[in-house]
Amino acid sequence: MPDRGTLAIDGLAPAEFDAGPLELRGRWLQLTFEVDRDAALRWLPADVTRPIPCYARLLVAEGETAAGPLRFAALGVGGRFRMMPRNVLAAAVVEGAGRLPALAGPAEPGEVRIEREGDDVTVRIAGTSGPLAEARLPAPYAIDPAMLRWDGWVVYAPEGGKTVLAEAPVSVDAAAARLAKGAAMTPAAGLDRGSPWRQLRTLLPISACIVEGTLRVGPAAVPAPMLLG
Amino acid sequence: MKFGIFYEISVPRPWGPTTEYEVYQNCLEQVKLADELGFDQVWAVEHHFLEEYSHCSAPEVFLTACAMVTKNIRIGRGIVVCVPEFNNPIKAAEVAATMDIVSGGRLEFGTGRSATWTELGGMSADPDETKKTWDEWVRIIPKMWTEERFGYQGRAFSMPQRAVLPKPLQKPHPPMWVAVTSPGTELDAADRGMGSLGLTFGGFAEQEQKIAEYRRRIKYCNPVGSFVNEQVNTVNFLFCHEDNEYGAKTGQRLAGTFNYLAEQLLAARQAYPTRSYPNLGLLPALRREATSAPEGQIPEGLCIGNPDRIIEVIKKWESVGVDRINFLLNAIETVPQEEVLASLRLFAKEVMPKFAEKPAAKAPAAVGGN
Numbered sequence: 001m002p003d004r005g006t007l008a009i010d011g012l013a014p015a016e017f018d019a020g021p022l023e024l025r026g027r028w029l030q031l032t033f034e035v036d037r038d039a040a041l042r043w044l045p046a047d048v049t050r051p052i053p054c055y056a057r058l059l060v061a062e063g064e065t066a067a068g069p070l071r072f073a074a075l076g077v078g079g080r081f082r083m084m085p086r087n088v089l090a091a092a093v094v095e096g097a098g099r100l101p102a103l104a105g106p107a108e109p110g111e112v113r114i115e116r117e118g119d120d121v122t123v124r125i126a127g128t129s130g131p132l133a134e135a136r137l138p139a140p141y142a143i144d145p146a147m148l149r150w151d152g153w154v155v156y157a158p159e160g161g162k163t164v165l166a167e168a169p170v171s172v173d174a175a176a177a178r179l180a181k182g183a184a185m186t187p188a189a190g191l192d193r194g195s196p197w198r199q200l201r202t203l204l205p206i207s208a209c210i211v212e213g214t215l216r217v218g219p220a221a222v223p224a225p226m227l228l229g
Numbered sequence: 230m231k232f233g234i235f236y237e238i239s240v241p242r243p244w245g246p247t248t249e250y251e252v253y254q255n256c257l258e259q260v261k262l263a264d265e266l267g268f269d270q271v272w273a274v275e276h277h278f279l280e281e282y283s284h285c286s287a288p289e290v291f292l293t294a295c296a297m298v299t300k301n302i303r304i305g306r307g308i309v310v311c312v313p314e315f316n317n318p319i320k321a322a323e324v325a326a327t328m329d330i331v332s333g334g335r336l337e338f339g340t341g342r343s344a345t346w347t348e349l350g351g352m353s354a355d356p357d358e359t360k361k362t363w364d365e366w367v368r369i370i371p372k373m374w375t376e377e378r379f380g381y382q383g384r385a386f387s388m389p390q391r392a393v394l395p396k397p398l399q400k401p402h403p404p405m406w407v408a409v410t411s412p413g414t415e416l417d418a419a420d421r422g423m424g425s426l427g428l429t430f431g432g433f434a435e436q437e438q439k440i441a442e443y444r445r446r447i448k449y450c451n452p453v454g455s456f457v458n459e460q461v462n463t464v465n466f467l468f469c470h471e472d473n474e475y476g477a478k479t480g481q482r483l484a485g486t487f488n489y490l491a492e493q494l495l496a497a498r499q500a501y502p503t504r505s506y507p508n509l510g511l512l513p514a515l516r517r518e519a520t521s522a523p524e525g526q527i528p529e530g531l532c533i534g535n536p537d538r539i540i541e542v543i544k545k546w547e548s549v550g551v552d553r554i555n556f557l558l559n560a561i562e563t564v565p566q567e568e569v570l571a572s573l574r575l576f577a578k579e580v581m582p583k584f585a586e587k588p589a590a591k592a593p594a595a596v597g598g599n
Contacts, residue, residue: 001242001561002281002493032500034350051495052280052347083492085499147502179502204350207501 002052003037005044005079005088012105012156013163020102020168020218024070026063027212029114029123030150031135031183032056032078034204040077043090043196047165048079048154056200057087057151058135058185060123061215062114071095071112073125074103074153075133075185075196081154082223086167088154090196093125093132102168102218105155121180121210125197131188132197137180137208145174148209155220168220174213183208230547230584232576233270233305233555234263235464238285239490241561249284253291255566257298259558262570264299266577270337271295272305272426272555277315278351281561282490289324296332304332305555307426308339308408311366314354315343318366318386322373322393329397336397339426340367341408344506346495356497360505361385367405367421371454374402401455406462411508415443422452427463427551432530436463437549444550460552465532467556468564469576473535476572479564480533487560532556536579543584 032055040054055078062071072094076087093110094100100107110127123135150170157166184202191198240252260271273288273295285291292304306328309321329336342359343349349356362385369386373379373393380390397403406426407418418425425443427436440461447459466484470476498506530546532539532554546554558569 002490049493051493052278052282053350053495055495055500078495080492083489143502147504149499149502151499206346206350209502 002049002080003041004046005048005050006041007043007045009045009156009163009165011163013158014104014107014156015158016099017157017220018099018101018104019157019166019220022065022101022103022215022217024061024063024065024215025213026061026215027114027210028059028061028063028215029121029135029137029208029210030148031058031137031185031208032206033058033184033202034206035077035200036203039199040079042199043077044079044088045165048081048086048088051078051080051085053204054078055206056090056185058123058133059087060112060114060125060135062112063215069096072100072103072107073112073123074100075200076153077200078151079154081165081167085151086154087151089156090200093127102220103153103155126188132191132195133185133187133201135183135185135208137183137210140178140180140208140210143177143179143209145172145177145211145213147179148172148174148177148211153217153220157220157222159222164222166220166222168218171216172211172213174211176212178210180208180210181205230543230551231269231553232581232584233268233272233303233462233553234259235307235555235557236271236273236285236288236291237276237283237487237557237560238273238291239282239487239559239561240284242281252284252562255559255562255569256291257294258566259569259573260295260302261298262573264302266573267581268302268573268577270303270305270553270555271299272307272337272339274307275310275315277348279345279347279494282494289328293328293331296328296335301335303335303337304328305337305406305426306339307337308341308406310343310348311340311363312342312349312352312354312359313362313385314352315348318370319373319388319393321366322370323395325370325403326374326395326397329399329403330395334398336399336403337406338370338403339406339408340423344410344497346497346500349497349501356501356503357505358385367407367423368453371402371405375455404458404460405454406458411506412439413507415439416446419443419446420450422447422450422454422457422459424458424460424462427461432528433545433549436530436546436551440550461550462553462555463546463551464555464557465530465546467539467558467572467576468533468568469536469539469572469580470568471535471575473538477527477534477538479568480531481527483557483560483563484528484531484533486563487557490560536575539576539580540583543580547584
């Protein structure tokens with residue numbers, strides 16, 4: 001049967017969990033890329049199985065929210081939770097707001113920049129200890145936003161003194177979208193070997209998109225128990 | 230109504246030194262028995278890299294072995310991936326013709342283009358291109374079979390004039406099929422005069438609508454081969470047992486295991502936005518199938534349970550226009566081999582005779598060729 005994650009989740013839930021929802025009007029990017037199998041299993045909990053091949057998702061957004069301007073980057077590992085494709089949150093950086101609703105697992109304050117460089121779009125992500133990762137989307141071209149799909153995220157929530165898995169659905173109202181092939185996420189030089197930004201680096205690009213519109217994540221909720229065959 | 234068996238060849242972990250050997254031997258034993266029992270066809274997929282789910286990357290070899298241990302059962306290449314990073318159209322035509330010869334004219338030739346990023350990415354294939362290359366290949370392969378010498382200048386493939394050899398034993402050539410996992414592909418099959426090799430399990434109403442549209446469209450087709458192959462083939466699970474409750478329970482375990490494995494794959498559409506893959510294909514259909522029935526009930530279209538129940542299900546498939554049903558018999562050896570063989574025997578004894586007097590699957594209608 002499929003491999004299960006090996007991440008121990010006790011203690012991963014933030015003390016003050018904000019289930020969201022997060023609603024952001026602006027632009028965001030989503031990169032999908034293949035990652036190392038062992039690294040993926042390290043960042044997946046036991047209730048999540050790994051897909052074949054293992055992949056990660058990087059969601060980077062900037063825009064306006066009800067709480068003010070917000071920029072964030074969320075790095076997740078693709079997994080199957082309750083037989084559905086989900087992104088399991090591994091790390092997040094937030095800039096401009098006190099917290100990151102719905103995706104508020106291991107979020108840290110930092111800097112997130114989305115910049116256009118010639119025909120390319122570049123993302124730079126830094127945490128409190130310095131640069132974490134960079135992503136480049138080469139020559140994105142316009143596509144029909146309806147072609148894009150958005151998997152929900154799995155995050156860690158406190159419940160009854162324990163850490164449990166919660167799901168945060170994603171929905172979008174997209175005014176425009178562009179697609180890039182060959183986009184990769186590269187970890188910053190000198191990162192600690194245990195950092196998810198280093199472990200979940202790109203082995204093979206799959207796809208990347210840039211979207212303008214409204215992004216909604218959450219509210220995160222703990223699903224009812226389900227028996228699987 | 231004709232019946233066949235269908236192989237993904239799924240191999241359970243842990244993979245010991247002989248695990249794959251044992252699974253292949255079990256499959257060959259099942260095929261040999263199915264031939265003796267009067268099953269009409271055996272199909273095997275071409276999949277790559279799909280851990281546990283399918284270890285069937287060289288179906289032409291497996292199917293040739295099937296042909297060598299059987300007498301009558303037709304052998305279905307289901308399917309040749311018509312993407313240059315996977316195969317070559319000349320080689321595909323040559324291998325198919327050789328299979329047809331050594332099997333005594335028993336080949337059914339399925340075509341397709343892969344639907345998972347797992348495979349497309351692994352082969353460095355561009356998902357945006359697969360439909361175009363598939364369309365080109367299905368038009369030229371029958372010409373390689375039927376023309377003494379063939380030359381071609383195309384978009385994704387070209388070759389100088391050569392004799393592509395050998396030629397198939399079946400004249401003008403083996404029946405051609407298209408794997409249908411995405412809604413709409415059955416219309417691609419109809420427009421090209423090809424059989425619909427359905428790989429989804431959807432309920433009766435959904436399939437009835439698709440089959441009706443296929444039948445309507447194929448009347449006006451421009452066949453890519455030398456004849457129109459108007460047939461609808463579908464895939465189902467089979468576990469037949471005298472005890473309906475046990476049969477249904479075991480069958481649901483089989484279906485659930487298969488679906489669970491399928492869910493671990495990465496559909497092309499899921500990771501790579503492209504008009505070439507407008508939807509998720511097989512995976513959501515499997516998910517729906519696994520969860521379509523209320524707790525304690527059997528999903529309506531599955532051929533699991535006792536013979537009486539299975540007969541009723543097949544009658545419904547027949548009434549919506551299906552010509553052939555191919556059965557998945559196992560998934561990662563969830564069902565012990567002896568029970569699989571017993572299920573085949575019981576099905577052949579109690580169910581097949583009920584459909585024997587029905588009109589056979591439509592013979593290919595010749596529309597010219599040589």
